[in-house]
Amino acid sequence: MATPMKYICLFMFLAILSIAGLNQIDGAGECGKNTTPDMEAFKMAPCASAAQDENSSVSSQCCARVKKIGQNPACLCAVMLSKTAKSSGIKPEIAMTIPKRCNIADRPVGYKCGAYTLP
Numbered sequence: 001m002a003t004p005m006k007y008i009c010l011f012m013f014l015a016i017l018s019i020a021g022l023n024q025i026d027g028a029g030e031c032g033k034n035t036t037p038d039m040e041a042f043k044m045a046p047c048a049s050a051a052q053d054e055n056s057s058v059s060s061q062c063c064a065r066v067k068k069i070g071q072n073p074a075c076l077c078a079v080m081l082s083k084t085a086k087s088s089g090i091k092p093e094i095a096m097t098i099p100k101r102c103n104i105a106d107r108p109v110g111y112k113c114g115a116y117t118l119p
Helices: 002-025 036-043 060-069 073-078 083-088
Strands: none
Touching: 036 073, 036 083, 060 073
């Protein structure tokens, strides 16, 4: 009786691994199939000064990009915490305030983004 149970457990384990692996084959990440958070971070160039200094004004181009990317909070979060953003001198604690500074009404208030929360 123990031997069939081992085979059932092994089969279930392999089935779970297969399903998990199939979900990753398409390469879809936080920002979709055709892009990455680092690629999206390059598009956020108009937000560079606003993401480094909370007293800096936020341009309309920046707000437009944040509004578009913010439709997917997981992508917005990944962009703000990306290697590209960090290497550009972006301060995540300040970058998280941009949607609010842009007065985006439907921003994901309270969304947890790593150690940060979108205000």
